[in-house]
Amino acid sequence: MWTFFLVALRNLIQARRRTLLLGSAIAFVSLLLLLLLSISKGVSDRLIEASTLTSTGHVNVAGFYKQRANSATPLITDREKIRSLVQENISGLALVTDRARGWGRLIGSGGSFNTGLNGLILEESAFLKEVKLAEQSEYKKDGANKVLGKIENFGARNTILIFAGQAKKLGVDVGDTLTFITEANGGQANSVDLTVAAIARDMGFLSNFSVFVPRQTVLDLDRRGSDTTGAVWVYLKDIRRANEVRLQLENVFRKAGYTLLEHDPRPFFIKFQKIVGQDWRGLRLDLTTWDDEVSFINWIVTSLNGLSVFLVIILGLIIATGIANSMWMTVRERTKEIGTLRAIGMQKAQVRTLFMIEAALLGLFGALAGCVLGLVLISALNTAQIPINNSGLRVFLMTDVVKLSLQPVHLVGALLFLPALTALAAFYPSLKASQMPPVQALNQGK
Amino acid sequence: MSVVLKGVIKDYPLGASMVRALRGIDLTISEGEFTTIAGPSGCGKSTLLNLIGCMDVATSGTVSIEGKVTNALSDKEQTTLRLNTLGFIFQSFNLVPVLSVYQNVELPLLLQGGLSAGERSKRISELLEQVGLTNKAKNRSHELSGGQRQRVAIARALVTQPKIVLADEPTANLDSETGKNIIELMRTLNSKQKTTFIFSSHDPKVIEHARRIVRLQDGRVIEDVRK
Ligand SMILES: Nc1ncnc2c1ncn2[C@@H]1O[C@H](COP(=O)(O)OP(=O)(O)OP(=O)(O)O)[C@@H](O)[C@H]1O
Numbered sequence: 001m002w003t004f005f006l007v008a009l010r011n012l013i014q015a016r017r018r019t020l021l022l023g024s025a026i027a028f029v030s031l032l033l034l035l036l037l038s039i040s041k042g043v044s045d046r047l048i049e050a051s052t053l054t055s056t057g058h059v060n061v062a063g064f065y066k067q068r069a070n071s072a073t074p075l076i077t078d079r080e081k082i083r084s085l086v087q088e089n090i091s092g093l094a095l096v097t098d099r100a101r102g103w104g105r106l107i108g109s110g111g112s113f114n115t116g117l118n119g120l121i122l123e124e125s126a127f128l129k130e131v132k133l134a135e136q137s138e139y140k141k142d143g144a145n146k147v148l149g150k151i152e153n154f155g156a157r158n159t160i161l162i163f164a165g166q167a168k169k170l171g172v173d174v175g176d177t178l179t180f181i182t183e184a185n186g187g188q189a190n191s192v193d194l195t196v197a198a199i200a201r202d203m204g205f206l207s208n209f210s211v212f213v214p215r216q217t218v219l220d221l222d223r224r225g226s227d228t229t230g231a232v233w234v235y236l237k238d239i240r241r242a243n244e245v246r247l248q249l250e251n252v253f254r255k256a257g258y259t260l261l262e263h264d265p266r267p268f269f270i271k272f273q274k275i276v277g278q279d280w281r282g283l284r285l286d287l288t289t290w291d292d293e294v295s296f297i298n299w300i301v302t303s304l305n306g307l308s309v310f311l312v313i314i315l316g317l318i319i320a321t322g323i324a325n326s327m328w329m330t331v332r333e334r335t336k337e338i339g340t341l342r343a344i345g346m347q348k349a350q351v352r353t354l355f356m357i358e359a360a361l362l363g364l365f366g367a368l369a370g371c372v373l374g375l376v377l378i379s380a381l382n383t384a385q386i387p388i389n390n391s392g393l394r395v396f397l398m399t400d401v402v403k404l405s406l407q408p409v410h411l412v413g414a415l416l417f418l419p420a421l422t423a424l425a426a427f428y429p430s431l432k433a434s435q436m437p438p439v440q441a442l443n444q445g446k
Numbered sequence: 447m448s449v450v451l452k453g454v455i456k457d458y459p460l461g462a463s464m465v466r467a468l469r470g471i472d473l474t475i476s477e478g479e480f481t482t483i484a485g486p487s488g489c490g491k492s493t494l495l496n497l498i499g500c501m502d503v504a505t506s507g508t509v510s511i512e513g514k515v516t517n518a519l520s521d522k523e524q525t526t527l528r529l530n531t532l533g534f535i536f537q538s539f540n541l542v543p544v545l546s547v548y549q550n551v552e553l554p555l556l557l558q559g560g561l562s563a564g565e566r567s568k569r570i571s572e573l574l575e576q577v578g579l580t581n582k583a584k585n586r587s588h589e590l591s592g593g594q595r596q597r598v599a600i601a602r603a604l605v606t607q608p609k610i611v612l613a614d615e616p617t618a619n620l621d622s623e624t625g626k627n628i629i630e631l632m633r634t635l636n637s638k639q640k641t642t643f644i645f646s647s648h649d650p651k652v653i654e655h656a657r658r659i660v661r662l663q664d665g666r667v668i669e670d671v672r673k
């Protein structure tokens with residue numbers, strides 16, 4: 001077997017030009033493959049990052065309260081009890097917090113929109129620790145390249161934190177006042193004036209869907225009791241356990257006497273209409289995981305992956321054609337050698353193996369080169385912190401600087417996939433080589 | 447009996463018709479014989495050697511190697527027979543260009559498997575010494591002269607200790623002095639071991655070295671003499 005590798009290797013060296021040409025093409029494809037994979041993974045990592053900061057915990061204990069038919073409030077009572085049930089029954093917790101939720105219209109001097117209101121518990125909010133504030137120029141024409149507000153200013157009574165894109169729509173700056181009006185079920189609208197304490201950098205798609213106020217502001221607005229909240233958010237040390245923990249919690253709450261809604265992997269605001277139409281009264285809990293809550297933007301990741309797969313298939317086909325062609329040439333050039341090998345006792349299958357090893361080695365070298373280039377390029381891109389200036393792109397990529405996530409499994413994948421592809425592409429020429437009658441093969445070389 | 451041919455006919459398709467290359471050959475070659483197949487170009491020498499060498503199948507008649515009729519063997523069985531029982535020497539040497547002299551000679555042993563690296567090395571060194579190429583073991587074939595290449599090919603053919611060595615015009619690509627040396631080397635190896643040698647040639651100077659001369663013309667044996 002070693003000799004087969006040696007023969008294959010030396011033949012690759014012999015056909016230097018062809019090897020270099022094809023090798024570079026394979027290297028290029030593996031580089032592209034890694035780039036696509038790391039962009040895809042980068043986007044989905046950013047999506048997890050952004051969503052678990054702004055709009056969901058790893059696991060959420062939310063629910064709906066129905067006072068009468070044809071109504072529903074996304075609200076749970078027993079806040080303290082639910083939080084301690086989680087604390088007592090779940091291991092591997094990183095943090096348990098909760099968010100009060102409101103829904104209404106936010107009005108500024110330059111515009112308005114409907115939005116969800118997030119009531120934060122300041123000292124428990126990872127979001128407040130991680131959030132980056134926007135420079136004035138990001139939301140205001142001819143604005144200064146300077147951050148105006150301070151995150152510490154947020155938290156006082158009736159302060160609000162919004163994103164740059166929202167500030168632009170509302171036509172407001174730090175220090176300005178906004179009015180929030182709820183659409184209360186009874187037809188009676190409550191309202192509150194809110195001072196813009198800080199304006200955060202957009203975090204992609206998700207920054208369109210919420211604004212942030214202190215918890216008490218939400219409770220006051222709807223005159224809710226302090227033992228209510230919108231949802232208890234559970235953060236785990238390992239996000240991969242999310243679904244397992246959700247199932248555990250279902251049992252915990254059932255045992256504790258709560259009624260649970262059937263699991264529906266969609267965000268709460270999409271379920272709202274469905275619940276309104278149902279015929280029951282009181283509180284029902286609704287347990288979801290982070291990916292249920294962001295399922296409505298999963299299409300971004302899905303379509304990125306789809307695009308990657310499509311590109312890789314096309315490029316793979318091109319590479320395969322190139323390899324197959326080159327193997328035909330090799331087989332033709334080495335017909336006499338094949339005849340000789342067959343004459344001195346090499347079996348058909350061994351001839352096939354010989355040529356396929358050659359192609360696989362070529363694939364491996366190309367992939368290795370591509371991986372090294374990819375590693376260098378991707379770490380260079382990440383280090384350079386290249387800003388994304390196109391706001392449309394920012395929305396999709398969920399980040400304001402280029403951030404790619406290269407996984408070791410991607411490298412291993414490329415190193416396995418490309419040699420397998422090239423070996424497969426070489427199969428037919430190798431088969432033909434092995435099937436040549438030895439006498440004919442010997443004579444052709446003469 | 448090493449090789450037995452009975453009523454061997456070989457037709458080649460040529461366009462819509464057939465060319466009869468061998469027209470009924472009966473031939474017996476015993477173990478240890480040093481035989482030349484002689485005759486003018488196109489008389490069927492290569493065809494005959496290919497049939498004996500299990501590289502091709504007769505249109506009718508039978509070919510037996512070491513008592514085994516080869517006509518009905520599968521490709522795999524024929525290949526195994528070539529590997530273990532036969533050795534081949536070619537007109538244009540046919541060494542694997544990317545392998546060294548040593549690796550070329552080692553190749554059939556590796557295909558056979560079974561011998562340890564040490565055993566292989568011992569056998570190859572002995573053979574390279576016999577063909578006078580000990581100091582060229584690490585060279586590639588393009589660094590050798592024609593005579594040296596053919597000696598590597600002889601070592602490769604003998605390394606598996608085959609019963610029969612077949613050589614189709616082994617000296618045709620060599621000058622007559624070198625050709626003579628090659629035939630003498632084959633002769634020496636033939637008398638040392640009891641390997642059967644069958645080689646073809648149309649060169650009278652080469653033919654005179656043979657112990658037995660089988661002359662072909664138009665696909666028939668016209669003369670069979672032993673010296
Ligand atoms: N593959 C083939 N297809 C058709 N005809 C063939 C084929 N091989 C050989 N022949 C014919 O068979 C006859 C014998 O050919 P062969 O090659 O055995 O002769 P040879 O004695 O080896 O000649 P040379 O000294 O030129 O090598 C010739 O007439 C040749 O044209």
Ligand SMILES: [Mg+2]
Pocket residue numbers: 491492493614
């Ligand atoms: Mg011939």
